[in-house]
Amino acid sequence: MRKTIRQTLPIAALLVGFGTGALADDGPHDKAIKARQAMFQLYGFNIGILSAMAKGKMDYDADIALEAAENLDAAANLGQSQFWPQGSDNETEGNARTRALPVIWSTFPAIVEKADALKTATAALVPVAGNGLDELKGAMGDVGASCKGCHDDYRAEKK
Amino acid sequence: MRKTIRQTLPIAALLVGFGTGALADDGPHDKAIKARQAMFQLYGFNIGILSAMAKGKMDYDADIALEAAENLDAAANLGQSQFWPQGSDNETEGNARTRALPVIWSTFPAIVEKADALKTATAALVPVAGNGLDELKGAMGDVGASCKGCHDDYRAEKK
Numbered sequence: 001m002r003k004t005i006r007q008t009l010p011i012a013a014l015l016v017g018f019g020t021g022a023l024a025d026d027g028p029h030d031k032a033i034k035a036r037q038a039m040f041q042l043y044g045f046n047i048g049i050l051s052a053m054a055k056g057k058m059d060y061d062a063d064i065a066l067e068a069a070e071n072l073d074a075a076a077n078l079g080q081s082q083f084w085p086q087g088s089d090n091e092t093e094g095n096a097r098t099r100a101l102p103v104i105w106s107t108f109p110a111i112v113e114k115a116d117a118l119k120t121a122t123a124a125l126v127p128v129a130g131n132g133l134d135e136l137k138g139a140m141g142d143v144g145a146s147c148k149g150c151h152d153d154y155r156a157e158k159k
Numbered sequence: 160m161r162k163t164i165r166q167t168l169p170i171a172a173l174l175v176g177f178g179t180g181a182l183a184d185d186g187p188h189d190k191a192i193k194a195r196q197a198m199f200q201l202y203g204f205n206i207g208i209l210s211a212m213a214k215g216k217m218d219y220d221a222d223i224a225l226e227a228a229e230n231l232d233a234a235a236n237l238g239q240s241q242f243w244p245q246g247s248d249n250e251t252e253g254n255a256r257t258r259a260l261p262v263i264w265s266t267f268p269a270i271v272e273k274a275d276a277l278k279t280a281t282a283a284l285v286p287v288a289g290n291g292l293d294e295l296k297g298a299m300g301d302v303g304a305s306c307k308g309c310h311d312d313y314r315a316e317k318k
Contacts, residue, residue, distance in 0.1 A: 041196075070238060082204075
Protein backbone atom coordinates (compact mmCIF):
# COMPACT_ATOMS: atom_id res chain seq x y z
CA MET A 1 0.00 0.00 0.00
CA ARG A 2 2.73 2.39 0.96
CA LYS A 3 4.53 1.55 -2.24
CA THR A 4 1.42 2.18 -4.30
CA ILE A 5 0.98 5.63 -2.82
CA ARG A 6 4.60 6.53 -3.27
CA GLN A 7 4.59 5.47 -6.87
CA THR A 8 1.42 7.23 -7.87
CA LEU A 9 1.69 10.35 -5.75
CA PRO A 10 3.74 12.37 -8.24
CA ILE A 11 1.10 11.83 -10.91
CA ALA A 12 -1.77 12.48 -8.56
CA ALA A 13 -0.07 15.55 -7.14
CA LEU A 14 0.37 16.85 -10.65
CA LEU A 15 -3.33 16.39 -11.32
CA VAL A 16 -4.30 18.03 -8.07
CA GLY A 17 -1.86 20.83 -8.77
CA PHE A 18 -3.31 21.35 -12.21
CA GLY A 19 -6.79 21.47 -10.80
CA THR A 20 -6.20 23.85 -7.95
CA GLY A 21 -3.17 25.83 -8.95
CA ALA A 22 -2.11 25.39 -5.36
CA LEU A 23 1.31 23.97 -6.01
CA ALA A 24 2.75 26.28 -8.61
CA ASP A 25 2.24 29.62 -10.22
CA ASP A 26 3.70 29.03 -13.60
CA GLY A 27 0.76 30.08 -15.75
CA PRO A 28 1.28 33.49 -17.37
CA HIS A 29 -1.42 35.08 -15.21
CA ASP A 30 -1.18 33.01 -12.05
CA LYS A 31 0.44 35.70 -9.92
CA ALA A 32 -2.33 38.13 -10.81
CA ILE A 33 -5.00 35.48 -10.20
CA LYS A 34 -3.52 34.74 -6.79
CA ALA A 35 -3.27 38.43 -5.93
CA ARG A 36 -6.98 39.00 -6.60
CA GLN A 37 -7.82 35.79 -4.75
CA ALA A 38 -5.83 37.10 -1.78
CA MET A 39 -8.01 40.22 -1.91
CA PHE A 40 -11.13 38.03 -1.93
CA GLN A 41 -9.72 35.98 0.94
CA LEU A 42 -9.43 39.18 2.96
CA TYR A 43 -12.96 40.19 1.99
CA GLY A 44 -14.21 36.80 3.17
CA PHE A 45 -12.27 36.66 6.42
CA ASN A 46 -13.41 40.09 7.57
CA ILE A 47 -17.00 39.68 6.37
CA GLY A 48 -16.96 36.33 8.17
CA ILE A 49 -16.13 38.03 11.48
CA LEU A 50 -18.81 40.69 10.99
CA SER A 51 -21.43 38.16 9.88
CA ALA A 52 -20.67 35.90 12.82
CA MET A 53 -21.29 38.83 15.16
CA ALA A 54 -24.43 39.88 13.30
CA LYS A 55 -25.79 36.33 13.55
CA GLY A 56 -24.92 35.92 17.21
CA LYS A 57 -22.36 33.21 16.52
CA MET A 58 -19.58 35.38 17.91
CA ASP A 59 -19.83 37.91 20.73
CA TYR A 60 -19.99 41.47 19.49
CA ASP A 61 -16.74 43.29 20.19
CA ALA A 62 -16.56 46.91 19.07
CA ASP A 63 -12.80 46.92 18.53
CA ILE A 64 -12.78 43.72 16.51
CA ALA A 65 -15.82 44.82 14.49
CA LEU A 66 -14.21 48.15 13.67
CA GLU A 67 -10.95 46.49 12.69
CA ALA A 68 -12.74 44.01 10.43
CA ALA A 69 -14.73 46.83 8.80
CA GLU A 70 -11.57 48.87 8.24
CA ASN A 71 -9.78 45.84 6.80
CA LEU A 72 -12.69 45.12 4.48
CA ASP A 73 -12.75 48.74 3.36
CA ALA A 74 -8.99 48.70 2.76
CA ALA A 75 -9.27 45.50 0.72
CA ALA A 76 -12.19 46.92 -1.28
CA ASN A 77 -10.08 49.95 -2.14
CA LEU A 78 -7.00 48.13 -3.38
CA GLY A 79 -5.99 49.19 -6.87
CA GLN A 80 -6.87 46.35 -9.19
CA SER A 81 -5.34 47.37 -12.51
CA GLN A 82 -2.79 44.54 -12.34
CA PHE A 83 -5.14 41.90 -10.89
CA TRP A 84 -7.21 41.16 -14.00
CA PRO A 85 -5.00 40.72 -17.08
CA GLN A 86 -6.75 39.79 -20.32
CA GLY A 87 -6.73 36.01 -20.58
CA SER A 88 -6.92 35.35 -16.84
CA ASP A 89 -10.49 34.05 -17.06
CA ASN A 90 -11.74 30.57 -16.22
CA GLU A 91 -11.96 29.41 -19.85
CA THR A 92 -8.45 30.21 -21.01
CA GLU A 93 -6.09 27.26 -20.72
CA GLY A 94 -3.09 27.31 -18.43
CA ASN A 95 -4.44 29.46 -15.63
CA ALA A 96 -4.51 28.65 -11.95
CA ARG A 97 -7.99 27.74 -10.79
CA THR A 98 -10.25 30.73 -11.10
CA ARG A 99 -14.00 31.27 -11.31
CA ALA A 100 -13.67 34.59 -13.15
CA LEU A 101 -15.97 34.50 -16.19
CA PRO A 102 -14.85 35.88 -19.57
CA VAL A 103 -17.80 38.30 -19.49
CA ILE A 104 -15.74 40.39 -17.05
CA TRP A 105 -13.48 41.37 -19.93
CA SER A 106 -16.02 41.42 -22.76
CA THR A 107 -18.22 43.91 -20.89
CA PHE A 108 -15.47 45.86 -19.13
CA PRO A 109 -15.77 48.37 -17.48
CA ALA A 110 -19.25 47.25 -16.43
CA ILE A 111 -17.77 45.30 -13.50
CA VAL A 112 -16.35 48.51 -12.06
CA GLU A 113 -19.89 49.49 -11.03
CA LYS A 114 -19.98 46.39 -8.84
CA ALA A 115 -16.65 47.24 -7.28
CA ASP A 116 -17.89 50.76 -6.62
CA ALA A 117 -21.02 49.37 -4.92
CA LEU A 118 -18.78 47.43 -2.52
CA LYS A 119 -16.66 50.52 -1.80
CA THR A 120 -19.80 52.55 -1.08
CA ALA A 121 -21.06 49.84 1.27
CA THR A 122 -17.77 49.50 3.15
CA ALA A 123 -17.42 53.28 3.43
CA ALA A 124 -20.82 53.32 5.14
CA LEU A 125 -19.90 50.35 7.33
CA VAL A 126 -16.66 51.69 8.82
CA PRO A 127 -18.10 54.60 10.82
CA VAL A 128 -20.84 52.45 12.42
CA ALA A 129 -19.27 49.01 12.89
CA GLY A 130 -17.96 49.94 16.34
CA ASN A 131 -21.23 51.54 17.49
CA GLY A 132 -22.99 48.40 18.61
CA LEU A 133 -24.63 45.39 17.07
CA ASP A 134 -27.72 47.14 15.72
CA GLU A 135 -25.72 49.67 13.72
CA LEU A 136 -23.41 46.95 12.47
CA LYS A 137 -26.35 44.85 11.29
CA GLY A 138 -27.91 47.86 9.61
CA ALA A 139 -24.84 48.39 7.44
CA MET A 140 -24.19 44.76 6.56
CA GLY A 141 -27.07 44.37 4.13
CA ASP A 142 -25.52 46.62 1.49
CA VAL A 143 -22.18 44.84 1.87
CA GLY A 144 -23.78 41.45 1.26
CA ALA A 145 -25.83 42.77 -1.64
CA SER A 146 -22.73 44.17 -3.33
CA CYS A 147 -20.93 40.83 -2.99
CA LYS A 148 -23.89 38.99 -4.47
CA GLY A 149 -24.33 41.53 -7.25
CA CYS A 150 -20.84 40.85 -8.54
CA HIS A 151 -20.85 37.09 -7.97
CA ASP A 152 -24.18 36.63 -9.77
CA ASP A 153 -22.87 38.13 -12.97
CA TYR A 154 -19.15 37.52 -13.00
CA ARG A 155 -18.29 34.40 -11.04
CA ALA A 156 -18.74 30.82 -12.20
CA GLU A 157 -20.68 28.41 -10.02
CA LYS A 158 -18.60 26.11 -7.86
CA LYS A 159 -17.97 22.81 -9.62
CA MET B 160 -3.10 3.47 -15.93
CA ARG B 161 -6.23 5.54 -15.77
CA LYS B 162 -7.71 3.07 -13.32
CA THR B 163 -4.66 3.28 -11.09
CA ILE B 164 -4.89 7.02 -10.88
CA ARG B 165 -8.60 6.99 -10.19
CA GLN B 166 -8.19 4.46 -7.42
CA THR B 167 -5.34 6.16 -5.65
CA LEU B 168 -6.23 9.80 -6.21
CA PRO B 169 -8.49 10.14 -3.16
CA ILE B 170 -5.70 8.94 -0.87
CA ALA B 171 -3.07 11.01 -2.58
CA ALA B 172 -5.31 14.08 -2.62
CA LEU B 173 -5.82 13.63 1.10
CA LEU B 174 -2.08 13.53 1.65
CA VAL B 175 -1.49 16.57 -0.52
CA GLY B 176 -4.33 18.37 1.22
CA PHE B 177 -2.87 17.56 4.59
CA GLY B 178 0.53 18.78 3.54
CA THR B 179 -0.49 22.07 1.98
CA GLY B 180 -3.72 22.97 3.65
CA ALA B 181 -4.86 23.99 0.19
CA LEU B 182 -7.96 21.87 0.02
CA ALA B 183 -9.64 22.56 3.33
CA ASP B 184 -9.67 24.96 6.18
CA ASP B 185 -10.83 22.79 8.97
CA GLY B 186 -8.07 23.39 11.47
CA PRO B 187 -9.13 25.69 14.31
CA HIS B 188 -6.86 28.49 13.09
CA ASP B 189 -6.85 27.87 9.36
CA LYS B 190 -9.02 30.85 8.44
CA ALA B 191 -6.71 33.17 10.35
CA ILE B 192 -3.63 31.55 8.83
CA LYS B 193 -5.07 31.99 5.36
CA ALA B 194 -6.04 35.59 6.05
CA ARG B 195 -2.49 36.52 7.06
CA GLN B 196 -1.12 34.57 4.09
CA ALA B 197 -3.45 36.57 1.83
CA MET B 198 -1.89 39.70 3.30
CA PHE B 199 1.59 38.33 2.56
CA GLN B 200 0.47 37.38 -0.95
CA LEU B 201 -0.49 41.01 -1.51
CA TYR B 202 2.83 42.18 -0.08
CA GLY B 203 4.63 39.87 -2.48
CA PHE B 204 2.63 40.71 -5.57
CA ASN B 205 3.06 44.44 -5.18
CA ILE B 206 6.71 44.27 -4.12
CA GLY B 207 7.22 41.99 -7.12
CA ILE B 208 5.98 44.71 -9.48
CA LEU B 209 8.11 47.38 -7.85
CA SER B 210 11.20 45.17 -7.75
CA ALA B 211 10.76 44.20 -11.39
CA MET B 212 10.72 47.88 -12.31
CA ALA B 213 13.70 48.66 -10.06
CA LYS B 214 15.70 45.84 -11.66
CA GLY B 215 14.74 46.81 -15.22
CA LYS B 216 12.77 43.61 -15.78
CA MET B 217 9.57 45.60 -16.30
CA ASP B 218 9.25 49.05 -17.83
CA TYR B 219 8.80 51.76 -15.25
CA ASP B 220 5.24 53.07 -15.28
CA ALA B 221 4.43 55.82 -12.79
CA ASP B 222 0.74 54.89 -12.44
CA ILE B 223 1.41 51.21 -11.92
CA ALA B 224 4.26 51.95 -9.50
CA LEU B 225 2.10 54.29 -7.46
CA GLU B 226 -0.75 51.80 -7.36
CA ALA B 227 1.56 48.99 -6.24
CA ALA B 228 3.05 51.23 -3.54
CA GLU B 229 -0.39 52.23 -2.31
CA ASN B 230 -1.54 48.60 -2.30
CA LEU B 231 1.54 47.58 -0.36
CA ASP B 232 0.97 50.36 2.14
CA ALA B 233 -2.69 49.37 2.52
CA ALA B 234 -1.73 45.73 3.09
CA ALA B 235 0.95 46.74 5.62
CA ASN B 236 -1.66 48.72 7.55
CA LEU B 237 -4.28 45.99 7.81
CA GLY B 238 -5.35 45.35 11.38
CA GLN B 239 -3.84 42.02 12.39
CA SER B 240 -5.41 41.30 15.78
CA GLN B 241 -7.39 38.36 14.37
CA PHE B 242 -4.65 37.03 12.06
CA TRP B 243 -2.36 35.50 14.67
CA PRO B 244 -4.31 33.46 17.22
CA GLN B 245 -2.33 31.64 19.87
CA GLY B 246 -1.59 28.14 18.57
CA SER B 247 -1.45 29.10 14.90
CA ASP B 248 2.30 28.51 14.71
CA ASN B 249 4.16 25.97 12.59
CA GLU B 250 4.73 23.51 15.44
CA THR B 251 1.18 23.10 16.68
CA GLU B 252 -0.61 20.14 15.12
CA GLY B 253 -3.66 20.56 12.95
CA ASN B 254 -2.84 23.87 11.32
CA ALA B 255 -2.78 24.63 7.63
CA ARG B 256 0.75 24.93 6.32
CA THR B 257 2.46 27.90 7.92
CA ARG B 258 6.03 29.00 8.47
CA ALA B 259 5.17 31.17 11.49
CA LEU B 260 7.57 30.29 14.32
CA PRO B 261 6.35 29.93 17.92
CA VAL B 262 8.80 32.70 18.94
CA ILE B 263 6.28 35.17 17.48
CA TRP B 264 3.99 34.45 20.42
CA SER B 265 6.61 33.82 23.13
CA THR B 266 8.23 37.21 22.52
CA PHE B 267 5.09 39.16 21.60
CA PRO B 268 4.84 42.12 21.13
CA ALA B 269 8.42 42.21 19.84
CA ILE B 270 7.22 41.38 16.33
CA VAL B 271 5.17 44.57 16.26
CA GLU B 272 8.43 46.53 15.85
CA LYS B 273 8.99 44.66 12.61
CA ALA B 274 5.50 45.43 11.40
CA ASP B 275 6.05 49.08 12.26
CA ALA B 276 9.30 49.12 10.27
CA LEU B 277 7.38 47.94 7.22
CA LYS B 278 4.69 50.58 7.72
CA THR B 279 7.36 53.29 8.01
CA ALA B 280 9.01 52.06 4.83
CA THR B 281 5.76 51.90 2.83
CA ALA B 282 4.70 55.33 4.09
CA ALA B 283 7.96 56.71 2.68
CA LEU B 284 7.53 54.76 -0.55
CA VAL B 285 4.04 55.95 -1.50
CA PRO B 286 4.83 59.63 -2.09
CA VAL B 287 7.86 58.88 -4.30
CA ALA B 288 6.94 55.69 -6.19
CA GLY B 289 5.33 57.67 -9.02
CA ASN B 290 8.19 60.18 -9.29
CA GLY B 291 10.48 58.15 -11.52
CA LEU B 292 12.71 55.15 -11.27
CA ASP B 293 15.47 56.76 -9.20
CA GLU B 294 13.11 57.84 -6.43
CA LEU B 295 11.40 54.45 -6.49
CA LYS B 296 14.72 52.66 -6.15
CA GLY B 297 15.75 54.96 -3.33
CA ALA B 298 12.74 53.97 -1.24
CA MET B 299 12.81 50.24 -1.96
CA GLY B 300 15.80 49.45 0.23
CA ASP B 301 13.99 50.09 3.48
CA VAL B 302 11.02 48.03 2.29
CA GLY B 303 13.23 45.06 1.53
CA ALA B 304 15.12 45.44 4.80
CA SER B 305 11.88 45.43 6.78
CA CYS B 306 10.73 42.24 5.04
CA LYS B 307 14.04 40.57 5.75
CA GLY B 308 14.08 41.79 9.35
CA CYS B 309 10.86 39.99 10.11
CA HIS B 310 11.56 36.87 8.05
CA ASP B 311 14.98 36.34 9.63
CA ASP B 312 13.54 36.14 13.12
CA TYR B 313 10.00 34.88 12.77
CA ARG B 314 9.65 32.72 9.66
CA ALA B 315 10.83 29.13 9.29
CA GLU B 316 13.09 28.22 6.40
CA LYS B 317 11.38 26.65 3.42
CA LYS B 318 11.48 22.89 3.63
